[in-house]
Amino acid sequence: MLTIKRIGQQFGPYLSADFVCSHNDWYLNIVKVSGFRFLSYGNHRKNDLAVGSSLDSIWKQKRRMDPCNIKWAGSFQFTFSTMTGSILVQARDPSKLSMELDNAIEEKRFEDVWRLYEQYQLMEGFPRKSILNKLLASFAETHDLQWLEKAQSLVESVFEESKHELLEKETLLYLSYILAKSAFPVPASTILRKLVEIEEYPSVTAWSVVVAHMSQTASGAYIAAELILEIGYLFQNNRVDPRKKSNWPLLAMKPNTTVFNIVLVGCLLFGTSRKANELLEMMPRIGVKPDSSSLIIMAHTYERNGHREELRNLKRYIDDDCKLGDLQFQQFYNCLLACHLNFGDLNSASHVVLDMLNKANKARESLASATVTLQDNGTSKFSSSNLNPNQNPGIVTEEGLVHAQLHGVSAQSYEEFCRDRKYKSLEVEVHEMLNMLLAKLQLRVDLVTSEYGILQPTELLYAKLVKAFLETGRIKDLAEFIIKADKGESPVSTENSTVIQVINTCISLGWLEQAHDLIDEMRFAGIRVSSSLYSSLLKAYCQAKKPLEITSLLRDARKAGVQLDSSCYEALIQSRVLDKDNKGALDLFKEMKEAKISKASNQEFEMLVKGCADSGEAGLMAKLLEEIKEGQRVDCGVHDWNNVIHFFCKKRLMKDAEKALKKMRALGHIPNAQTFHSLVTGYAACGGKYTEVTELWGEMKVLASSSSMKFDQELLDSLLYTFVRGGFFLRANEVIEMLEAGNMIVDKYKYRTIFLKYHKTLYKNKSSPKFQTEAQLKRREAALVFKKWVGLY
Structure with missing residues (x-):
């Protein structure tokens, strides 16, 4: 809307400008222009409008102009004539620009698409829903870094302006899927979180493929674990009533056994076994039942974390379960023996080995007698001489896995993605990726081998x-x-x-x-x-x-x-x-x-x-x-004391855990990252124990500088969560510096959410108070630094 007023008189419905009249001078102040572009031409003096001057410069400078002539230059074109020059205001039809944008998307002219989108956005804001979603889908289909980044930034701007109703759930899901497949786990997870935030719940089949692709990298596997924990929290302790029809879309998003298995294996492959343990503890809380693969993944998790009693209990269950395959038994006994060796329990380890050898002898005798019987009956088809242990179809090699990754399932087009309403093809892709991850885990088995289904050390x-x-x-x-x-x-x-x-x-x-x-x-x-x-x-x-x-x-x-x-x-x-x-x-x-x-x-x-x-x-x-x-001698005492401290922390008996830590140090055992992780999570679970965690953080820094103890991502992440939750931003910034120095992934979305949940009104006023102590000033500055880090300041 552009109008011109002169001494209160309106000259037309299309042009808007204010003229202030003095005796001999006219001043032009253009208040608002919508749907027009400005052109200036003519010879100008030093203080006049420059060629191509912006609208802001017109607003700011309010150049002096001589009595103005208004010339009509077509239905959408006006010319402001002055003694020193003229300014041409030319409008473009938004509907025509929208049509051009649609045609450019159809013809895959992405440079023109982005240019036309920017022009339209300046004129009218976001395009209509159909074109906006079409634009995002076409950018996603390119798999190109440049256009994926633009699509992600466009989605962010839509959510920032609270216009998420312009975005379709299928479009966001497809974009998240392509981002995860292109190894961009952070934006992929952000889109899924936004969908949950606006209550457009994706089904578990749809979002599990995103998680499966995220779990192929270390950073992606860690964020995928955080994502499942967040989604699982919604279903803890039967919070969602399945009898209410309104809850059915939410229940369709509930994590299943397959998605848990995928993320668990990803955590194990990339060394975040304590995060895997959190996932295992989440499964029974939301009613997810383990399958045979889950049992083996449990064994790996217990072995990595030194939970020997849980592994022994699992053995009793696995020995009675006949549904496990040969390779799964091989993995379980590999975990059991590794755990015995880590704890220095040589009697148990040697007993398992001897029992394995005895069973192998009996199996060989049975195989030999069966072979003789078949040969006597004229059947040599199944004789052991025709079997080759190296041709076991269940055994995989690294070369085979690399080939499978290079020739994996190609991404679907957006049209195919939308046509598959029940996500059957995505479900197949998810199971293929789970099998690939399990095969990678199988390659790490080195203590037990299997020949003709017979386990041997x-x-x-x-x-x-x-x-x-x-x-x-x-x-x-x-x-x-x-x-x-x-x-x-x-x-x-x-x-x-x-x-x-x-x-x-x-x-x-x-x-x-x-x-x-x-x-x-x-x-x-x-x-x-x-x-x-x-x-x-x-x-x-x-x-x-x-x-x-x-x-x-x-x-x-x-x-x-x-x-x-x-x-x-x-x-x-x-x-x-x-x-x-x-x-x-x-x-x-x-x-x-x-x-x-x-x-x-x-x-x-x-x-x-x-x-x-x-x-x-x-x-x-x-x-x-x-x-x-x-020359790497295992300190079995550290594993024993870590097990004791973990037990006390899990039961929230923190006084007993502190006594165990003192005893551990008195016996000459040096605490490691797992020791402190158990203590930090224990204090956090008790609530309000932030001072104790701060003291523990000081001890950790001293220990790290004087010994070989290393901070891993899981320990630093648990510390950062506790400090942000308690509002200790000075310490939180120290942890962030250490995370960034170690090139470790940090889930900023998670910490932005925590800050908004617990400290939303903290230091909201940008101006500092007149009277404050030095300590208060430091705390304020630290909080503002953290807010800036998470993008809230």
Whole structure:
């Protein structure tokens, strides 16, 4: 609407301007222009309107102009003539511009689309609903970063102006789906949250595919977990009455087992196992029942978090459940054994291994008898010779997963997305992505293997067990275990037995006393020890110059009737000569001659070691050497005390948790991130314990500077939540700095919501009060910094 008034007189319904008249001068003040563009032309003096001057400059400067002539230049064009020049005001028809925008969208001319949209937005605001949604869908279909960002910014501006009724639910869902598929988890989750906020609830089948794509990255998996916790909170403790018809759209959004499994696996793959534990605790609260995959995911979560009792309880249930497949049993026993090793429970671990070997022997016997029966009946189709364990269809490789990711399901067009009302194709895509994530989890199983469906311990498991026995000095228990394990294993040559390889490894590492003790234990058990072991140990004693041990070992070898080889005698003779024991050297030489020992037999041990090193498959000896040389000794006490502290915090017995922490430190165990995470979440659950968390934060910073403790995302996120909830913004900003320094993802939407919920009116007035202490000033500044960080200031 543009009108011109001169001394109160109105000249027309289309042009609006105010003229103030003095004796000789006319002033033009253009108040409002809608649907017009301004052109200026002519020669201007220094103080006159510049060419292309903006409307703002006209408003601000109110240039002096000579008596004005109004010239009509068409139905939508006006010319303001002055002595110094003219300003042309030309209008464009909004309906025509809208038509051009629609045509540009149809023809996929996205540069023109955005230019026309900006022009229309300046004239009339947002275009009508159909064109706006069409524009967003076309931008999403490009999968291009530039247009996806523009689509996201457009959605944000619509919500900022509270005009979300212009956006259709299907359009927002499709945009969220494409953003997640294009690895933009933050904007994808923001759109889903906005849908929930305006009560346009998407069905779980639709939003689960968004979560599935988000869970492919570390940051996306973390935000996906936060999203499920937020949605799950709506359904906790039967808050939604399913009998009311008005609640049906909300109930259709309720998370199901599949979406929980997807996000749980994502958390496990990217190391946020404590967030996975929160999800597991949420499942029974909203009535979600676990399936067979959920049970295995539970096992992984309990093992990572050190919840051994929960894992034992789960074992009782899994042993009675026949619905699990071979690979699922393999994963469960891998988790169980890893947990036993982390806690230093070698008795339980060795018992599981021996039980596994016994069951494997029985299964082999059954397989062999079944094969013989089939062959007698003229059927060799199912014989074990025709089976190849490496061709197990359930086993996946990293190469196969990479190929599956590169050739995954292509994204649907917007038309296909809208046509599939029940989201059947999305449901198929979700299950494919879940299977891919589960396959990645299966690749991390390294302690248990499966052959023809028979579970067997791997060499890495043996290496970890042997290392743990040796580190704790339990030589007798180790000997008993490896002797029983040798009996339970499938037949192997004497040189390749577990006992021989363990002793050889001890000798090569210089653990001569342990090797000698193991040989003694075997001799006491009535097992004949190979002469190569005595020879290699004697040579090692000679090099270490330990004459007493040499004498003792020689006596044991003679009692056992073991004949030493020539290389061993040579090493003994050389040792006696170096000790200036010439008589002893001569006696050994005579003994060697009388025994007629051939020099051809002195390569037995060297050949054994070389064969182990050169073999295509890494043997037990190589694995054990690798494990021991890593030098990472597990502090089992930390796991034990973390378990105790977690139990007290879960029951909200914080005084007992504090006592347990003091006892843990008194015993010399250093708390880690998991210890502090349990305490922080425990204090937060109790409510109002913000001062205690602040003190704990100070202890953590001191500990991190003086030890190897590292802050992980889960710990920092729990701290940030507690500080924001309690209004401790100085501490919250410290945590934010640490998160950003570590390039960790921060869910700003979550913290903006928390701030608006609990501190909406805090420091709303931008001007600071006249009288305030230095502490009050710091708190105010910290709060304003936080508000600016979350986009509220």
